[in-house]
Amino acid sequence: xxxSFKLFGDIFHWKKIAELNPDxxxxxxxxxKIKVPVAENPFVWQPSGLPYIIQGGDTLGTISKDKYGTPxxxxxxxxxxxxxxKDPNKIYAGFTIYYEEEEAMSAL
Numbered sequence: 001x002x003x004s005f006k007l008f009g010d011i012f013h014w015k016k017i018a019e020l021n022p023d024x025x026x027x028x029x030x031x032x033k034i035k036v037p038v039a040e041n042p043f044v045w046q047p048s049g050l051p052y053i054i055q056g057g058d059t060l061g062t063i064s065k066d067k068y069g070t071p072x073x074x075x076x077x078x079x080x081x082x083x084x085x086k087d088p089n090k091i092y093a094g095f096t097i098y099y100e101e102e103e104a105m106s107a108l
Contacts, residue, residue: 001092007036009043009083011092045083049098056093060085067099076100 004013018025020035028034052063060078061071068076078088081097091097 002095003036005084007039007043009045011084047081047098049080049100051096051098054091054093054095054097058091058093060088060091063097063099068102
């Protein structure tokens with residue numbers, strides 16, 4: 001799915017990659033060469049913010065709570081990662097998303 005996203009900007013093209021690599025259906029090994037379809041229009045995404053690797057059990061709400069102190073700012077993370085996250089209820093462990101730091105409030 002990560003290879004699919006990096007090449008096509010769509011995690012769901014993984015099936016095409018899997019069909020070209022039937023020997024790798026149970027997983028890939030670092031350094032392994034695989035066949036991939038040629039992308040007609042290479043996908044380019046230049047995310048902004050700090051990276052966060054999604055862990056098993058994470059939701060956008062739990063990530064928001066961790067990074068912003070409240071789960072209610074999940075949409076801010078979702079909007080910043082729209083090319084990767086098509087459905088905010090489905091995020092995948094191992095993927096890197098990006099969140100914008102909030103400016104620190106200073107007492108005057």
